[in-house]
Amino acid sequence: MxxxxxxxxxxxGRFGEAGDQVVGGLRGLLAAHVVLWGHGLVAGLALLSVTINEAGKSNDHLFVGEFEFDAxxxxxxxxxxERIRRELRPGEMGSVFADARSDGLVAGPGGILSERRLFRLGSSTVADYVGVDLVTFSDVWMPVRPERKPAA
Structure with missing residues (x-):
């Protein structure tokens, strides 16, 4: 359920992520998504949403957009x-928030089932700190280890 x-x-998360804030946040988010995909927990197309706030103006956005990608x-x-930079408004970059949404996969009595809203995977980048978080809205897969064997 x-x-x-x-x-x-x-x-x-990690500190000391000097350089491009957009790349730093997206790198952590995409790496986590690839791990979920590699363990058979997500499948198909995913939607990446990115919001970049202007420094000192949390309600002003330099970029808000979405990209579809193959998990x-x-x-x-x-x-x-690079795609984001082409549409980025002028201004000083403050924070970068991103999330990837895709259907989750769970083992059911009839095989593998696809479930919407099983996970939320997000990242936030502020200055030189990058944080990634994984939130689940179900415990249906918790008795199963990532290699799909019952937990001991």
Whole structure:
């Protein structure tokens, strides 16, 4: 069952991510998405949403957009960043928020089932800190380890 509130959340981050804030945030997000895909937990097309706020003006956006990508072979963070730069409004970049949405896969009695809103995968980049978080709205897959064997 998919709930309206999160069941579990995992967050990880790192400081010292100097350089391009857009690339830094997208790199962590896409790497996590590829891991989920590699373990058979997401499939098909995914939607990447990106919002870049202007420094000191949290309600002013330099960029808001979405990109569809194939979960099996997403474009690189650098390729997405280049597409974003073409549409980026002038101004000083503050924070970068991104999330990837795709259907989740769960083992059911009749085989593998596709579920909407199983996960939310997001990233935030502020200055030299990049954080990535994974939120799940179901516990249906928790008794199964990533290699799809029952948990001990």
């Amino acid at each position: 998919i709930t309206s509130t999160p069941v579990a959340r995992w967050t990880w 099996a072979s997403p474009a690189s963070a650098e390729q997405f960043a």
